[in-house]
Amino acid sequence: xxxxFVALRTPVIAMGVALAITAxxxxxxxxxxxxxxxxxxxxxxxxxxxxxxxxxxxxPLLLCAVGLTTSFAAGQYNLGIExxxxxxxxxxxxxxxxxxxxxxxxxxxxxxxxxxxxMGAVWALLVALLKRYMHVSEIFAGLGFxxxxxxxxxxxxFGPWKRPGVASMSGTEPLxxxxxxxTLTGTRLTLVSPILAIVMLVIVWRLIRHTHWGxxxxxxxxxxxxxxxxxxxxxxxxxxxxxxxxxxxxxxxxLQIIGVYHSLxxxxxxxxxxxxLLVALLxxxxxxxxxLVAFFFAIITSGSIQLPLALSIDSSISGVLQGLIVxxxxxxxxxRGEEAA
Amino acid sequence: MHVSxxxxxxxxxxxxxxxxxxxxxxxxxxxxxxxxxxxxxxTLMKLLSxxxxxxxxxxxxxxxxxxxxxxxxxxxxxIGMVGQDPLDVPVFDVLENIACGxxxxxxxxxxxQIIHWSTTLGFPLQPDQRMRDLxxxxxxxxxxxxxxxxxxxxxxxxEPTTGITAAQVAALFAALKTxxxxxxxxxxxxxxxxxxxxxxxxxxxxxxxxxxxxxxAMPISKEAMLTAMFGEFLTHPQVPANPISTDAPRWQLHDTxxxxxxxxxxxxxxxxxxxxxIGLAGLEGSGQRVFMHHLAGTAHPDRGHVHFNGxxxxxxxxxxxxxxxxxxHEGIIGAMSFSEHVLLMRDSLLAPHQTAHTKAAQLxxxxxxxxxxxxxxxxxxxxxxxxxxxxLIPESAQGILLEHPTRGLDTVSAMAIWQRLQVRRDNGAxxxxxxxxxxxxxxxxxxxxxxxxxxxSHLLARDSLSEExxxxxxxxxxxxxxxx
Numbered sequence: 001x002x003x004x005f006v007a008l009r010t011p012v013i014a015m016g017v018a019l020a021i022t023a024x025x026x027x028x029x030x031x032x033x034x035x036x037x038x039x040x041x042x043x044x045x046x047x048x049x050x051x052x053x054x055x056x057x058x059x060p061l062l063l064c065a066v067g068l069t070t071s072f073a074a075g076q077y078n079l080g081i082e083x084x085x086x087x088x089x090x091x092x093x094x095x096x097x098x099x100x101x102x103x104x105x106x107x108x109x110x111x112x113x114x115x116x117x118x119m120g121a122v123w124a125l126l127v128a129l130l131k132r133y134m135h136v137s138e139i140f141a142g143l144g145f146x147x148x149x150x151x152x153x154x155x156x157x158f159g160p161w162k163r164p165g166v167a168s169m170s171g172t173e174p175l176x177x178x179x180x181x182x183t184l185t186g187t188r189l190t191l192v193s194p195i196l197a198i199v200m201l202v203i204v205w206r207l208i209r210h211t212h213w214g215x216x217x218x219x220x221x222x223x224x225x226x227x228x229x230x231x232x233x234x235x236x237x238x239x240x241x242x243x244x245x246x247x248x249x250x251x252x253x254x255l256q257i258i259g260v261y262h263s264l265x266x267x268x269x270x271x272x273x274x275x276x277l278l279v280a281l282l283x284x285x286x287x288x289x290x291x292l293v294a295f296f297f298a299i300i301t302s303g304s305i306q307l308p309l310a311l312s313i314d315s316s317i318s319g320v321l322q323g324l325i326v327x328x329x330x331x332x333x334x335x336r337g338e339e340a341a
Numbered sequence: 342m343h344v345s346x347x348x349x350x351x352x353x354x355x356x357x358x359x360x361x362x363x364x365x366x367x368x369x370x371x372x373x374x375x376x377x378x379x380x381x382x383x384t385l386m387k388l389l390s391x392x393x394x395x396x397x398x399x400x401x402x403x404x405x406x407x408x409x410x411x412x413x414x415x416x417x418x419x420i421g422m423v424g425q426d427p428l429d430v431p432v433f434d435v436l437e438n439i440a441c442g443x444x445x446x447x448x449x450x451x452x453x454q455i456i457h458w459s460t461t462l463g464f465p466l467q468p469d470q471r472m473r474d475l476x477x478x479x480x481x482x483x484x485x486x487x488x489x490x491x492x493x494x495x496x497x498x499x500e501p502t503t504g505i506t507a508a509q510v511a512a513l514f515a516a517l518k519t520x521x522x523x524x525x526x527x528x529x530x531x532x533x534x535x536x537x538x539x540x541x542x543x544x545x546x547x548x549x550x551x552x553x554x555x556x557x558a559m560p561i562s563k564e565a566m567l568t569a570m571f572g573e574f575l576t577h578p579q580v581p582a583n584p585i586s587t588d589a590p591r592w593q594l595h596d597t598x599x600x601x602x603x604x605x606x607x608x609x610x611x612x613x614x615x616x617x618x619i620g621l622a623g624l625e626g627s628g629q630r631v632f633m634h635h636l637a638g639t640a641h642p643d644r645g646h647v648h649f650n651g652x653x654x655x656x657x658x659x660x661x662x663x664x665x666x667x668x669x670h671e672g673i674i675g676a677m678s679f680s681e682h683v684l685l686m687r688d689s690l691l692a693p694h695q696t697a698h699t700k701a702a703q704l705x706x707x708x709x710x711x712x713x714x715x716x717x718x719x720x721x722x723x724x725x726x727x728x729x730x731x732x733l734i735p736e737s738a739q740g741i742l743l744e745h746p747t748r749g750l751d752t753v754s755a756m757a758i759w760q761r762l763q764v765r766r767d768n769g770a771x772x773x774x775x776x777x778x779x780x781x782x783x784x785x786x787x788x789x790x791x792x793x794x795x796x797x798s799h800l801l802a803r804d805s806l807s808e809e810x811x812x813x814x815x816x817x818x819x820x821x822x823x824x825x
Contacts (some may be wrong), residue, residue: 014412087597150543196424212684212687215681215684215685216685217676218677219674219681219685222674222675223670223671223673223674223675223679225670226671226672226673226674227668227674228639229639229657229658229663229665229671229672230682230685230686230733231659231686232685
């Protein structure tokens with residue numbers, strides 16, 4: 001118990017520092033600090049529709065963060081997560097475009113999610129291949145492929161898949177109503193996304209922490225040379241971890257298409273992957289904390305949307321707060337001289 | 342500069358690495374620091390060079406209490422340490438490496454000082470050489486020159502003679518004597534008695550984190566030093582050599598050309614039999630490492646194949662265990678525990694933690710490793726890490742490749758390790774090792790391969806050799822007659 005307390009002390013102090021700096025910024029902006037924090041931390045939970053909006057953000061965020069903890073465990077900084085989410089959406093749309101009235105909808109849903117996962121995994125594997133065989137840093141390769149993915153989505157939205165007569169950033173022709181995932185009455189929320197996110201969380205948690213595969217992945221991340229020496233198939237494990245991460249992101253992209261946008265929009269990822277990176281940076285390879293941190297980030301982000309209306313404060317303060325928290329934790333860890341494990 | 346220490350303490354978890362150390366080092370002398378593995382030598386030196394901060398106690402420079410804090414601060418105060426592994430920037434040249442840590446970046450001035458110190462100390466260094474083209478011994482020389490230019494009055498050298506050639510050892514010793522003649526102080530950490538006798542003015546012995554007796558002025562008999570180190574002394578039993586067997590070979594190379602980025606070895610025609618311990622003898626960097634990489638299957642020949650048990654070796658083979666010298670970088674995973682390593686080397690989908698834990702505890706006891714199953718291996722001393730690597734060799738291993746198997750280990754630990762390797766040999770494994778220590782090669786090998794000039798000798802029976810003959814062969818004298 002004592003060690004757990006010590007392990008928690010640093011994050012708590014870091015959070016305090018981040019909140020304090022944010023408070024100072026709010027003061028400088030002439031805002032009512034307490035009211036602003038009230039909206040940030042509680043605003044997302046006041047009405048059913050706000051809770052549902054928060055959960056709609058949480059589901060893809062959780063999927064990305066869960067995927068990223070896998071790639072982090074393998075020592076890969078997968079900054080290509082946004083691109084993997086985008087191509088997941090593209091692949092899902094490609095599958096759904098084959099739908100004709102009267103076809104079994106469930107097959108299209110499952111197919112779209114599987115296509116998204118597959119395409120996300122392929123997109124991540126391209127990065128892993130470039131790193132392994134061409135010695136390109138996965139950070140740069142991933143960022144590069146983000147632009148390629150965005151380009152692909154833009155091309156499809158404005159080219160082959162454009163609405164008859166109009167090409168617009170608002171996306172392709174909407175899906176047939178039957179293909180829209182059912183939502184809870186009175187909200188835009190579909191329960192499928194959060195449920196799948198939690199299923200993936202549990203699967204990945206078990207894989208990383210309780211299987212030989214996970215041990216090998218972590219070994220590769222900590223020391224590729226030593227793990228190869230001890231007979232760990234390091235290249236394979238790294239590829240598998242990257243593919244799993246890409247599949248999670250691709251699933252998130254596909255679910256955004258069938259559950260939220262109902263058409264292919266260029267900005268499928270909309271920064272959720274990057275927020276997932278922040279979550280993964282905070283929890284590193286420790287999957288246990290992913291849900292809590294992602295939940296917290298989703299609350300702040302959703303809550304901040306009300307700031308301009310309620311208090312005339314720009315909603316970007318939520319990003320500032322999240323960034324400060326991550327920064328404070330990383331500084332705290334560095335001061336303790338911890339390994340990036 | 343006169344360095345003294347009062348009541349210094351340092352613990353890592355429950356391990357008291359240094360206990361109540363009180364000692365003074367006079368200026369203008371070479372002070373030997375002697376002790377077996379994990380005796381606390383490296384910890385003490387890291388405390389003195391600002392790498393660690395003491396839990397309690399004081400360090401005095403010229404009777405002035407100082408807080409060293411960081412290596413940079415220590416260097417500014419005048420204490421510089423040459424570590425076991427030289428840390429430098431491989432793509433930099435000598436000048437850049439020396440200049441990057443200095444506060445007065447005047448290239449012409451530094452260049453002149455490099456030439457001055459190299460000449461004074463007899464080091465063949467050029468300011469424009471790339472670090473990555475230098476041997477470990479030369480990189481160590483750069484490090485010494487760097488610290489001198491930075492103004493160090495106290496030089497600490499931690500096991501400086503491991504992995505460097507005999508000529509470089511001689512040059513180092515001469516240089517250290519020149520350095521102390523100018524009034525500077527040298528602290529020389531070693532576990533080799535010969536070096537203390539040949540070099541040092543005083544000797545300080547550490548055992549289990551404590552100072553044994555007081556500082557002794559040389560000459561001291563080796564027996565007295567050994568007694569201080571261990572409290573007991575074990576004699577070396579003469580190990581009989583196994584004859585070269587003619588069974589189907591473990592490894593076979595036929596007209597095989599080996600290489601790494603800068604080095605070509607061969608073409609080689611060799612058969613390495615089962616059930617033997619084979620020593621690889623040669624100057625540092627004569628291709629032993631390249632050879633081992635190919636035998637491990639982690640590097641691939643330019644031409645021909647390496648056969649293992651009659652099959653071409655295409656990738657790392659689970660039957661071949663390879664123990665690299667760079668333990669924390671290539672050997673083990675510092676952040677993982679011994680239990681996790683045991684698990685890692687097993688092949689099962691679900692990881693049964695409890696059995697791994699039991700197995701780990703058993704191995705820790707068998708191999709006398711000072712650790713608990715759940716302690717990250719980076720917290721262990723070098724010798725204990727080495728024992729951990731040995732303990733992790735699977736029972737099924739038929740080929741065992743070791744780089745410097747007893748480097749940095751005390752005599753008792755080294756003997757214990759060799760006994761285990763001999764058991765492996767008797768069970769049919771072929772053990773290959775290279776060591777900078779010729780007497781180790783002569784004592785434990787059944788047969789020897791000599792590396793010289795990009796070639797390898799045929800397998801030479803140990804009993805046909807003497808240390809003198811081997812030394813000559815390594816230098817190339819008579820090598821043509823034994824070359825394969």
